[in-house]
Amino acid sequence: MRLGHASSLYPVTDILARDLDAADPLARFRDRFVIEDELIYLDGNSLGRLPLSTRERLHRAIGEWGTDLIRGWDRWITLSREVGDVLATGVLDATPGEVVLSDSTSVNLYKLAAAACAARPGRRVIVTDDDNFPTDRYILQGLVEARGMELRVLKTDIDLGVSAEAVREALDPDVALVSLSHVAYRSGAVADLPAITAAAHQAGALALWDLSHSAGAVRVPLRSAGADLAVGCTYKHLNGGPGAPAFLYVRADLQAELRQPIWGWFGQRDQFDMGVEYDPVESIDRFQVGTPPVLGAYAALEGARLTAEAGIDAVAAKGAALGAYAIELCDTWLAPYGVVVASPRADARRGAHVTLRHPRAWQLSQALRAAGVIPDFRTPDRLRLGFGALYTRFVDVYAGLARLRDILTADSHLAFPERHARVT
Ligand SMILES: Cc1ncc(COP(=O)(O)O)c(C=O)c1O
Numbered sequence: 062m063r064l065g066h067a068s069s070l071y072p073v074t075d076i077l078a079r080d081l082d083a084a085d086p087l088a089r090f091r092d093r094f095v096i097e098d099e100l101i102y103l104d105g106n107s108l109g110r111l112p113l114s115t116r117e118r119l120h121r122a123i124g125e126w127g128t129d130l131i132r133g134w135d136r137w138i139t140l141s142r143e144v145g146d147v148l149a150t151g152v153l154d155a156t157p158g159e160v161v162l163s164d165s166t167s168v169n170l171y172k173l174a175a176a177a178c179a180a181r182p183g184r185r186v187i188v189t190d191d192d193n194f195p196t197d198r199y200i201l202q203g204l205v206e207a208r209g210m211e212l213r214v215l216k217t218d219i220d221l222g223v224s225a226e227a228v229r230e231a232l233d234p235d236v237a238l239v240s241l242s243h244v245a246y247r248s249g250a251v252a253d254l255p256a257i258t259a260a261a262h263q264a265g266a267l268a269l270w271d272l273s274h275s276a277g278a279v280r281v282p283l284r285s286a287g288a289d290l291a292v293g294c295t296y297k298h299l300n301g302g303p304g305a306p307a308f309l310y311v312r313a314d315l316q317a318e319l320r321q322p323i324w325g326w327f328g329q330r331d332q333f334d335m336g337v338e339y340d341p342v343e344s345i346d347r348f349q350v351g352t353p354p355v356l357g358a359y360a361a362l363e364g365a366r367l368t369a370e371a372g373i374d375a376v377a378a379k380g381a382a383l384g385a386y387a388i389e390l391c392d393t394w395l396a397p398y399g400v401v402v403a404s405p406r407a408d409a410r411r412g413a414h415v416t417l418r419h420p421r422a423w424q425l426s427q428a429l430r431a432a433g434v435i436p437d438f439r440t441p442d443r444l445r446l447g448f449g450a451l452y453t454r455f456v457d458v459y460a461g462l463a464r465l466r467d468i469l470t471a472d473s474h475l476a477f478p479e480r481h482a483r484v485t
């Protein structure tokens with residue numbers, strides 16, 4: 062599906078949107094989700110929609126709890142690996158045995174960052190950027206404080222993301238780890254994972270990627286880039302549901318070498334022998350900690366399977382096309398009202414969300430909600446529109462931006478109170 066780039070291609074009717082939906086190879090996947098109203102949901106990159114199969118699977122899982130009781134663990138005990146393998150092969154371009162479902166993204170980031178630093182003794186710097194997601198920055202701040210290390214924070218253009226050049230300049234023999242987001246949460250900018258990973262390796266450092274906004278949205282070239290480490294959530298583009306467990310990736314040849322700091326019994330060799338001393342297995346399981354949340358893991362499994370079934374290439378192409386269409390409509394309709402595209406314009410440099418800048422973004426977000434459109438507000442003045450390739454239609458993008466245009470035309474957002482500045 063290709064979009065042109067001349068605004069004149071977009072007449073102020075929804076005919077093109079309807080044509081694009083008619084030609085969309087993923088259109089049939091929308092029926093696989095619970096969608097019971099006319100809401101225009103453009104926030105799937107905070108929380109994805111509920112797949113029908115997940116609702117059904119969770120009912121079944123609860124039934125299994127009721128009848129199987131402790132015997133259910135015969136199956137549940139390997140569920141985290143089962144989901145990991147679906148993610149590895151169907152979503153992330155990794156190998157079975159390199160990904161496991163575990164904990165939250167925050168906790169996984171801590172585990173892998175600490176393991177990486179321990180594997181590079183004598184090096185005292187972690188490199189990140191000032192627009193990395195808050196939890197990433199906080200986890201790294203805590204880690205360097207605890208280990209007597211230093212956090213080297215790159216200044217980023219928040220619309221364009223972190224550049225490989227900037228990372229290269231920050232590297233020296235003191236750097237143990239580079240920890241960045243692949244797709245930036247605010248702008249959707251895609252970092253050059255292969256180039257940055259290669260630069261980190263050249264400097265003798267490891268690279269750790271947060272894939273929360275990438276998994277199920279864009280291709281993640283872990284294998285071809287020789288990526289070391291990654292973490293990410295399953296509740297955004299993977300539609301795993303609120304609080305669904307996160308995943309972590311460790312390249313196969315690094316697994317036995319790395320030692321993570323939370324020594325739990327789910328990483329232990331012969332777990333049910335209840336050994337006295339911690340003796341972790343050599344596989345990806347050594348990065349697990351404790352009992353997995355089984356219901357959330359089933360939800361993550363169904364979500365991951367849906368993306369794998371659709372195919373990540375088709376998913377990425379649709380996300381890019383929806384974004385390109387939103388950008389065109391913004392240029393055509395919204396630019397005269399002072400709305401500026403605050404995401405990379407090139408499809409290859411953008412994930413599955415588009416961010417718009419406007420001084421009254423908060424009020425616009427409230428007015429949109431009142432008009433049946435759910436966007437996200439992000440500080441300081443950003444309206445973020447997330448596209449779920451499996452369920453967002455081009456007519457949704459059209460209607461969402463048409464309502465934004467109407468709000469701006471009527472100044473109806475001014476009726477909503479201003480947001481008191483809070484720094485994030
Ligand atoms: C890039 C990124 N990392 C991490 C998180 C959240 O991590 P956690 O699930 O641990 O709250 C988010 C969103 O909440 C995110 O966008």
Ligand SMILES: Nc1c(O)cccc1C(=O)C[C@H](N)C(=O)O
Nearest residue numbers: 106107108194246247273297439
């Ligand atoms: N994880 C979230 C939560 O627990 C509550 C509200 C929102 C979220 C999000 O996912 C926010 C999202 N990561 C973001 O990029 O802004």
